[in-house]
Amino acid sequence: MAPMPDVEVFAHETLGKDLYALTFASPIDLRAGNYQPGQFLHIRVSQSFDFLLRRPLSLCYADVDQNRLTVVYRTQGAGTRRLTACKPGDVIDVLGPLGQGFPIRAQDHRTLLIGGGVGVPPLLELAKQLRASGKTVQTVVGFQTAGQLMLVEELAAYGEVTVMTDDGSAGTRGLVTTALTAELCSLADRYYACGPSPMLKAVQQTMRVRNVPGYLSLEERMGCGIGICVGCVHAVYRDGQLTNAKTCREGPVFDEREVVFA
Ligand SMILES: Cc1cc2nc3c(=O)[nH]c(=O)nc-3n(C[C@H](O)[C@H](O)[C@H](O)COP(=O)(O)OP(=O)(O)OC[C@H]3O[C@@H](n4cnc5c(N)ncnc54)[C@H](O)[C@@H]3O)c2cc1C
Numbered sequence: 001m002a003p004m005p006d007v008e009v010f011a012h013e014t015l016g017k018d019l020y021a022l023t024f025a026s027p028i029d030l031r032a033g034n035y036q037p038g039q040f041l042h043i044r045v046s047q048s049f050d051f052l053l054r055r056p057l058s059l060c061y062a063d064v065d066q067n068r069l070t071v072v073y074r075t076q077g078a079g080t081r082r083l084t085a086c087k088p089g090d091v092i093d094v095l096g097p098l099g100q101g102f103p104i105r106a107q108d109h110r111t112l113l114i115g116g117g118v119g120v121p122p123l124l125e126l127a128k129q130l131r132a133s134g135k136t137v138q139t140v141v142g143f144q145t146a147g148q149l150m151l152v153e154e155l156a157a158y159g160e161v162t163v164m165t166d167d168g169s170a171g172t173r174g175l176v177t178t179a180l181t182a183e184l185c186s187l188a189d190r191y192y193a194c195g196p197s198p199m200l201k202a203v204q205q206t207m208r209v210r211n212v213p214g215y216l217s218l219e220e221r222m223g224c225g226i227g228i229c230v231g232c233v234h235a236v237y238r239d240g241q242l243t244n245a246k247t248c249r250e251g252p253v254f255d256e257r258e259v260v261f262a
């Protein structure tokens with residue numbers, strides 16, 4: 001089935017303060033299986049000329065039986081605030097799923113998922129698919145404060161979840177890297193991380209010391225989302241050379257060995 005960018009909205013729930021789950025018809029036929037956790041949907045939040053640029057939101061959950069996708073988002077600025085107005089029965093313009101998602105490798109058996117803030121949503125579909133492939137799943141999620149927690153119960157359906165908060169108001173006080181102890185990491189064949197760049201940089205450094213390979217999903221600002229505008233480049237190290245990769249097309253998920261942070 002060819003992608004259908006205009007899709008019907010089925011549900012739009014408030015999950016918490018400034019936090020929403022939006023479920024809509026998938027632009028592609030999910031039964032064909034040609035989507036990956038970690039890919040993103042590029043969503044036109046309004047038909048108004050004030051919002052010409054789409055906003056990228058990660059595929060959080062795929063309901064294959066009903067051919068529906070869910071994204072979970074926190075309002076940040078005008079675009080995500082405008083999206084909150086959409087309601088069941090509305091038609092929205094959605095491109096995707098786009099980009100390169102998280103690979104699931106046959107040779108890995110024990111996986112460690114690490115998410116921070118709005119980097120947590122893609123981990124849900126990832127955890128679901130990893131469990132369905134027979135892997136064990138451990139998850140560490142970090143938020144600034146208890147009011148920002150998201151998807152913790154849903155992730156717990158697939159394995160143990162450790163919650164970290166900056167202020168100690170939920171889970172354990174500290175950054176996600178505080179939870180990445182030698183003991184926990186010794187139980188992982190591979191890690192998957194998504195979150196803001198400072199978190200990903202710290203995770204990359206820690207996991208190199210722990211000698212665990214992994215993937216990082218980068219949160220770059222995006223324009224076109226399809227490799228044309230060059231607005232989303234990130235430094236990578238490839239074939240012995242420092243170069244730029246388009247996060248929308250070549251990512252957002254990269255092998256951690258390639259990713260260079262400033
Ligand atoms: C591949 C990808 C997947 C994403 N998945 C999710 C998701 O599942 N859930 C979710 O809540 N958010 C996600 N984001 C972030 C989301 O796209 C931005 O929050 C959104 O585009 C902001 O639009 P806005 O018009 O509301 O805010 P703007 O007015 O454009 O910006 C408001 C604030 O948000 C910051 N911001 C804008 N874009 C980004 C970005 N790409 N990354 C980090 N900070 C940004 C700006 O610096 C500014 O401080 C994702 C981003 C990318 C690149």
Ligand code: FES
Pocket residue numbers: 221222223224225226227228229230231232233246247248249
């Ligand atoms: S967002 Fe335009 S090239 Fe990536």
